[in-house]
Amino acid sequence: MKRVPMTVGGELALRAELDRLKSKDRPRVIADIATARAHGDLKENAEYHAAREQQGFIEGRIQELESKLSQCQVIDVTTIPHSGKVFFGATVLIANVDSGDEVRYQIVGDDEADIKLSKISVNSPIARALIGKEEGDIACVATPGGEIEYEIVEVKHI
Structure with a gap:
């Protein structure tokens, strides 16, 4: 695996974003999906489709950040x-x-x-x-x- 150099500040920023996505954004979008689902017919439910799209973006970003953090080599100058x-x-x-x-x-x-x-x-x-x-x-x-x-x-x- 290729190690990617990163400063201490860079690692902290990525970890903070990852934490926010997992602890705030992911639960919020799951609640949005549940609320939209309660409105009935999913075929023509714009809120449901928007929430699902947002969920896909959040999950993709979580995977990207976890991958970057697993490959980083933190250098404290x-x-x-x-x-x-x-x-x-x-x-x-x-x-x-x-x-x-x-x-x-x-x-x-x-x-x-x-x-x-x-x-x-x-x-x-x-x-x-x-x-x-x-x-x-x-x-x-x-x-x-x-x-x-x-x-x-x-x-x-x-």
Whole structure:
């Protein structure tokens, strides 16, 4: 089985969603189905069909989350000694060599990636260019507009 890297926060978020689906959403939709069934003829009962569709979605998502959690390898970066090296889970401050613009990213698993929260996938071009480099190194990132060079200013384990 292929292990999928995940941060501690990513695992907690998936477990919270799974818990909510099992403890709140699943019982609610089962009650909705029972209520709709009590209305009689199921062939033309829109509420019943909508509730059954919702149940299918919830059950599918539960299976997906259980599968992801069974395959994840949780990496707690706070337990890893600081070396200045970029790796999965690290938070990296980089500066565009040409413009001097700085941006901070945390390198996370695919399921956790959210650019609005400055979390980029370990499989993204920027993360792939940064992994293995150290503070002070230059990373070249291939973009549609050409290569961009970034200097690694700081690496944190937070």
